[in-house]
Amino acid sequence: MANVVVIGTAYQWHLYSPMYSLEILVDLVKKTNPDIICVEFSPEQLENTAAGDAKPEYPRAIIPFARKQGITIVPLQPDPLFWIEQENKVKEEIIRIESAPDLSEKWEFWKELRSSMGEVYSRSLFDFQCQAYDTWIEIIWDKFYSKMFPGLGKLWEQWNNRFWKVIEKTVNENPQKRITITVGNKHKYWLNNKLQSMKSVEFEHIQKYLNCL
16 A cells, blocks of 8 residues: 655745755655655646745755656646636635624634744744644634635635545555655645545654654
């Protein structure tokens, strides 16, 4: 069966955090010894990595490493048209929420709650990747965000499911491979939950590798 582990990435934070630099991210990926790396890039971005400045960990670290090592790269992100359509739906829903008297106060609470996630960033890589942090993110996104704002919660679920569709296909087509999935850290809990429910997967949590760096 396929061995699968999910690594949470941090986008621009990798450029200025010595605790989770691009070099440390690559070292962590190396520890998982992947045959395949799934990346939060679209096929178009994979062909033109200059278009991925919002996620510098890919063009500057993960993709060069994978190509140098001959590791298969699988793009997870939908094509740009779907991404733009999804982003526009999110913006429209947020405008609706902010203009609704019964929801605007909840939205301000949510923004404060989400900003609190950044307070963990300065502590340690273990704090950022561990199972306890996953649980906290799951509470914030599933118990608060999706329950308070069902429209946004539905879009959040759709986005994660687009990742999952590609991952499930990759796992089923590579039953004897080691597969490392790299996504923004707030998606990690959702994908871990799905992977743990797959009987055809030998699931590992990235936490087990953190003491190996």
